[in-house]
Amino acid sequence: MKSxxxxxxxxxxxxxxxVLGDAENNPPMYYLTGGGHVSGAILIKKTGEGPVLxxxxxxxxxxxxxxxxxxxxxxYLKEEYYKDAKGDQSLVEAMCLANILSxxxxxxxxxxxxxxxxxxxxxxxxxxxxxxxxxxxVAESALxxxxxxxxxxxxxxEVDRIRRMGKITTEVVGLVAAYLTDCxxxxxxxxxxxxxxxxxxxxxxxxxxxWLAERGAVLPEDVIFAIGRDAGIPHSVGxxxxxxxxxxxxxxxxxxAEQGGGYYYDFTRTWCLGYAPKEAQELYDxxxxxxEKVRDNFDLNAPFSTYQKLTCEYFESKGHKSxxxxxxxxxxxxxxxxxxxxxxIHERPFSRLAIGDDHRLVPGVVVTLEPGLYYPAKGMGVRxxxxxxxxxxxxxxxxxxxxxxxxxxxxxxHKKTT
Numbered sequence: 553m554k555s556x557x558x559x560x561x562x563x564x565x566x567x568x569x570x571v572l573g574d575a576e577n578n579p580p581m582y583y584l585t586g587g588g589h590v591s592g593a594i595l596i597k598k599t600g601e602g603p604v605l606x607x608x609x610x611x612x613x614x615x616x617x618x619x620x621x622x623x624x625x626x627x628y629l630k631e632e633y634y635k636d637a638k639g640d641q642s643l644v645e646a647m648c649l650a651n652i653l654s655x656x657x658x659x660x661x662x663x664x665x666x667x668x669x670x671x672x673x674x675x676x677x678x679x680x681x682x683x684x685x686x687x688x689x690v691a692e693s694a695l696x697x698x699x700x701x702x703x704x705x706x707x708x709x710e711v712d713r714i715r716r717m718g719k720i721t722t723e724v725v726g727l728v729a730a731y732l733t734d735c736x737x738x739x740x741x742x743x744x745x746x747x748x749x750x751x752x753x754x755x756x757x758x759x760x761x762x763w764l765a766e767r768g769a770v771l772p773e774d775v776i777f778a779i780g781r782d783a784g785i786p787h788s789v790g791x792x793x794x795x796x797x798x799x800x801x802x803x804x805x806x807x808x809a810e811q812g813g814g815y816y817y818d819f820t821r822t823w824c825l826g827y828a829p830k831e832a833q834e835l836y837d838x839x840x841x842x843x844e845k846v847r848d849n850f851d852l853n854a855p856f857s858t859y860q861k862l863t864c865e866y867f868e869s870k871g872h873k874s875x876x877x878x879x880x881x882x883x884x885x886x887x888x889x890x891x892x893x894x895x896x897i898h899e900r901p902f903s904r905l906a907i908g909d910d911h912r913l914v915p916g917v918v919v920t921l922e923p924g925l926y927y928p929a930k931g932m933g934v935r936x937x938x939x940x941x942x943x944x945x946x947x948x949x950x951x952x953x954x955x956x957x958x959x960x961x962x963x964x965x966h967k968k969t970t
Contacts, residue, residue, distance in 0.1 A: 553705050553916065554583070560698040561599045566690065567660035569698065571595040575618070577772070577813035578667040579895045580699045585618040587812045594625065594649065596656065606652060628652050642672055646679035659686040665699060695900065704892060704900040705916030710815065711941050711951070714893065714918055717817035718939060718952025720767045721806055725821065727763050728756065728804070729960055732796065732825060737965040741798040743825070753777055754792035760806070769808040773897075776805035776820075783822070784928030786887055786935070798826035798962070801835075801932040803924075807897050816897045817952065818920045820937035826962045835925045835934045836958045842866045842923050843936045846889065850940070850948050856903040856911050856919065860889045863923050864905070872925060875905060883927050890920040893939055915944045918951070 561569065571580045575590035584595060584603050593615070594606040605622045607615035615622045628651040629644075637643040664677070677689055692698065706714070735743040735751055743751040760775055778790035783803040796802075805820040822839075824832060845866070846859045864876035864885060873884035880886075892899035901911035901919065913919065919942070924935030936956065941949045 553707050554702055555707075556705075557597075557698060557702045558600055560701050561663075564663065564690075564692070564698055565661055566599060566663045566698065568596055568598045568658055569663045569665060571597075572664070572666035572673065573668045575614075579703075579813070580665040581667075582813050582895055583699060583703065585620065587814060588617050589614045590618070594652065595620075596652070596658070598656070598658070604656075628655070640675075642675035643679050646676045646683055649676070650680060650683040653684050653687060661688045661690050663690045663692055663698060665692075665697065695902070700896075700900050703894050703896070705914065706894060706918055706941075707916075710894065711918060713810065713815040714817060714939070714941075715951045717769060717808060717810060717815055718819070720764070720769050721808055721817045721819050722952045722954040723767070724760060724763045724769075724808075725804065725806065725819065725954060728760060729823070731759060732756070732823075733960050733962050735796075735962070735964070737798060737826070737962060741826070743796040743798075750795040752792065752796070753779065753790045753794045756796065757790075757792070764808050768811055770811050771806075771808050772813070773807070775807075776803060778803050778933070780931045781928045783933035784883070784926045784931065785933070786924060786926055796825070798965070799824055799829060801828075801832050801934060803933050803935050805935065805937065809897075813895070815895055816893050818893050818897060818922075818937060818939050819952065819954070820922060820924075820935045821954065821956070822934045822936065822958065824959050826959070826965055827967050828959050829932075831930065832932045832934070833958070835927070835932065838867070838870050839923050839925055839934045839936055840956065840958075843921065846921060846923070847940075850913065850942075852913060852915065852942060852946055852948075854913050855909055856890065856901045856913055857905055857907050857909075860903040860905055863889050867923075867925065883929070884925060885923070886926055887924065890922055893918050893920060913942050915942055915946070917942050 573581055575581050575585045575588045590607055590611050595603050597603040603620050605615055605620045606625045609624055609626050629648045633644045633647040738744055745751050774789040776789050778788045779794055779802045780800045782788040782790050783801045802823045807816055807818045809816045842863050864874035867874050867885040873881040889903040891902050920937055920939050922937035926933040939951050941951055943949055
């Protein structure tokens with residue numbers, strides 16, 4: 553949690569943390585500021601002290617909304633810097649930052665974070681090594697940074713925001729299901745728009761984006777809505793021109809976030825419209841069985857990788873390849889069981905087999921549970937996913953309920969019987 557940040561900084565031997573970039577769509581900056589229209593900012597937090605946000609004058613009122621101590625960068629940006637830098641903007645920015653560091657007498661190890669353009673940031677820090685030699689700039693592993701460690705557990709305010717996103721997500725998923733099942737169907741089992749043209753993935757995604765926007769949510773990345781062969785490739789987002797057809801597996805993986813780069817929700821259902829081929833139904837039943845087995849056997853404080861191993865062993869017992877005994881399989885069970893969710897769509901803890909024993913299901917974590925099976929050559933794939941909170945009282949709570957129906961009945965079509 554955010555309250556753990558000072559202790560984590562001490563554990564990582566950091567005198568301070570420095571965050572660069574915008575307040576929106578920039579997880580470390582958003583985490584400390586709460587977002588807002590503050591661009592190209594600098595945030596410095598010394599161990600044991602509150603964060604200080606350095607802003608551009610045009611955004612002074614937006615910066616004030618963060619509730620943090622704020623200071624204008626213009627107080628540290630001297631006119632002669634431009635002359636001395638001879639057109640090198642990265643040097644100007646480095647001089648400004650060096651002036652800030654001097655004023656607050658910052659020395660020692662300082663962690664650097666934020667979402668910025670890499671080339672210009674590298675140029676700036678190359679200058680800073682010369683301008684502020686008393687500071688040692690520290691880059692941390694993505695899996696073990698003070699921010700991902702702090703973000704790993706959530707307080708009730710954060711969980712309420714994730715839960716709200718879950719409500720929006722499942723509401724939109726329900727609208728998609730109703731939209732699809734209300735379509736008319738051609739003789740060739742294609743779904744049709746009102747004008748009689750075939751319904752495509754592009755059409756469906758247009759509806760999804762509209763319905764999310766109406767509810768204050770966005771998709772920072774394209775939604776996964778993949779049918780047939782593409783459903784058998786876990787991160788295929790689907791071909792926009794593919795036509796929605798009865799009897800083919802559709803993997804619908806949706807992970808929207810609050811506008812401005814806030815909290816995510818992660819959710820997947822797999823559907824067959826009208827009917828399911830026998831082999832697809834068998835895959836679904838197996839995925840559903842291990843989903844329920846893991847869910848019912850979740851233990852507080854257990855290593856997350858324990859359940860990845862359990863899932864691999866189960867799928868291999870059913871004749872599928874997995875990461876347990878196959879390096880990078882392209883069919884069968886090809887990914888890990890879940891991950892943390894928060895301001896980032898992927899956070900600690902992770903469930904990889906080789907992950908450290910410190911990736912545990914401790915009170916406060918919010919994680920996904922998402923087993924799946926994939927067979928692109930057979931034109932099918934199946935995944936089920938929900939997001940769970942391991943509560944401080946020891947209970948495990950799903951953050952948004954939604955039915956697990958695999959076959960969705962069409963309102964204007966009935967399977968012919970012979």
